[in-house]
Structures are given as C-alpha cells and as structure tokens.
Amino acid sequence: MTIKEVSRRYQIPEDTLRYYERAGMIPPVGRTPGGIRNYSQEDLNWVELCLCMRSAGLPVVSIARYVQLCRMEEDTTQERYALLLEQRRTLLEQQRQIGETLDRLDKKIARYEENMKKETK
Amino acid sequence: MTIKEVSRRYQIPEDTLRYYERAGMIPPVGRTPGGIRNYSQEDLNWVELCLCMRSAGLPVVSIARYVQLCRMEEDTTQERYALLLEQRRTLLEQQRQIGETLDRLDKKIARYEENMKKETK
DNA sequence: ATAATAGTTTGAGTTCACTTCAAGTCAAGA
DNA sequence: TCTTGACTTGAAGTGAACTCAAACTATTAT
Numbered sequence: 084m085t086i087k088e089v090s091r092r093y094q095i096p097e098d099t100l101r102y103y104e105r106a107g108m109i110p111p112v113g114r115t116p117g118g119i120r121n122y123s124q125e126d127l128n129w130v131e132l133c134l135c136m137r138s139a140g141l142p143v144v145s146i147a148r149y150v151q152l153c154r155m156e157e158d159t160t161q162e163r164y165a166l167l168l169e170q171r172r173t174l175l176e177q178q179r180q181i182g183e184t185l186d187r188l189d190k191k192i193a194r195y196e197e198n199m200k201k202e203t204k
Numbered sequence: 205m206t207i208k209e210v211s212r213r214y215q216i217p218e219d220t221l222r223y224y225e226r227a228g229m230i231p232p233v234g235r236t237p238g239g240i241r242n243y244s245q246e247d248l249n250w251v252e253l254c255l256c257m258r259s260a261g262l263p264v265v266s267i268a269r270y271v272q273l274c275r276m277e278e279d280t281t282q283e284r285y286a287l288l289l290e291q292r293r294t295l296l297e298q299q300r301q302i303g304e305t306l307d308r309l310d311k312k313i314a315r316y317e318e319n320m321k322k323e324t325k
Numbered sequence: 326a327t328a329a330t331a332g333t334t335t336g337a338g339t340t341c342a343c344t345t346c347a348a349g350t351c352a353a354g355a
Numbered sequence: 356t357c358t359t360g361a362c363t364t365g366a367a368g369t370g371a372a373c374t375c376a377a378a379c380t381a382t383t384a385t
Contacts, residue, residue: 086332098374101333106372117381119332132308139305140261140298143372164316171309177261178302181295184260187253188292195285208361219344222363227342238351240362264342 084122093134100130107147108133110154140177141170205243214255221251228268229254231275261298262291 090097103109109129112120122130129150136146149166152159211218224230230250233241243251250271257267270287273280 096374097332099372102373105334115381117332119381135305135308137372139302141305160316160320164313164320167309167313167316171306171313174302174306174309178299178306181260181299181302184256184262185292185295185299187256188288188295192285192288192292195281195288199281199285206361217344218362220342223343226364238362240351258342 084127086120086122089122089127089130093130095134103130103133103143106143107150108137108143110150136170139174141173145170205248207241207243210243210248210251214251216255224251224254224264227264228271229258229264231271257291260295262294266291 086097086100089095089100100109104112109126112126113123115121133146137143145166149163149170152163152166207218207221210221221230225233230247233247234244236242254267258264266287270284270291273284273287
C-alpha cells in the first residue's frame, strides 16, 4: 500500500506519515526496490496505534520510546510495561481534568438556558 | 491582591498571568493609582475559569473570544451560548478519544500481565 | 524515448502557547 | 539621594508537532 493510500485511508497528510517515521513513532516502513514506501498490514497497525495515541494527546517522544523498546534485541518487557502504565496514568489525569471543565461548562450553559427561557416568557 | 499573590495561589508564573490578560483571556485587571495590577474577586474568577479551560486543552483564542463577547455592549447572549456549546462538543470528543486510547492501552497492559504471569510459573 | 506525475530526502519554516529578556518606570527604605 | 526591587511593555526565544520547499529519483502514459 502506497503512502498516498495510507494518507487517504486515515485522513492524514503524507508529510505527517513520513514525519512520524522519521521521529521513530513507526518502525521503518518496507520499501519497493526503487525505495518507495510500501506499507504492509503490520506497518498499518503501527500507523493506527500511533494515530490513536496522538489523537489522545500523548507526546510524540513517548510513543517513539515505546516503539524503540519494541525494536530492541534485549528483553525490554519491564520497561515497556512501565511505560504503558505511565501513559495510562497521564490519560486518566487528562480525562479527569476535562471532566472538571465540562462540569463547569455545563453549569454555565444551564444558566444561559435558564435566562433564555425567562426572556421568552 | 497583587500579581505575585495570584501567581502563588494558582501556581502559575506571573508572566503567564500577564500574557493571559494581554491575549484577552482575562478582562483588563483593576489597577492601583500607581498602575499596578490589583486583582479583585471577579478578576480571580476569570483567572480560575481561564486556567480550568486551558488545562483541559481549549485553545487560547477560543477562551479569548468568549471573554470578548462578554465585554461587548450589545447583547451577545446567542453567540456566547453557541460558543459554550461548541467548546463542550470539543471536550466531549476529546474525552471520547482518550477513552478509546485507554481501552487500547488497557488491552495491551492486560497482555503484558498475562505474559508476566506465565513467565513466573 | 520522453514528458508528466508521484515519491524520496534533508533541511528549513510555521504555529501555538508560552517563557524569557531588555529596557524602562516608580515607590519605599538605608 | 541613591539603591533595591517590584512593576510595566514590547520583543525575542523556546519546544512540540507539524508543514513546506528544493532538488532529486522512480513510475506511468503517450
């Protein structure tokens, strides 16, 4: 699968796909004899994981560190496990923070709706 | 209340407070005759709102637009209401996205724990 | 064979949200 | 009066995550 097709499938610019690879968030993608990227199913899985993590706001370096650990010869199970737990903690905290802001927003919105009801009375 | 006290209270640099005001995320703060910022309770409320929104990741301009609408002479109730709804939609979507990523992360974590249990057997 | 189209790399540029710096003002204390 | 220190504004610098440009190579249609 060419970079263009991947770009269209996931609605992400080609430049960003190349950038992700350069940044180490995706292991080096397979190439044709001519040196053109040819994404395998496994490459696509990496891309998808990467997009999922990024859309949740996890930093590029933290995703890259995981990928790097996966590509090492030695057994990095412990490190990877610890990294995943840390990423989960980060996301839970972010989710909590957003929840707090939503509460606040909802209260404001409710007040507006109250006032708008009164106006039309 | 001086900028220093506000800074300490909310654990945010003085420079950032001034920046928020300059960016229009906080309406102009009251001043002493000497021209020094003197935060009233209402100013503090704005600061707090602003910190809450930012920590949830809402962009500076979108917060500034709301504040700007609040400061206008005309009745901007409709616009403000619409803006709040839009911000809520944004945050809900972000929360959903984080939830999705957490699911994925949890599955990965579970697999690691499975394997680690087997290892020690 | 050759032109057009699409893909490659490397390095530089852009945007956002701060963050720090530079240069200046002012008020109180030694 | 001089100095210290907190304050001001405007501008420049930083780090993260793209995004674009230039020069080059590969593939495809004619």
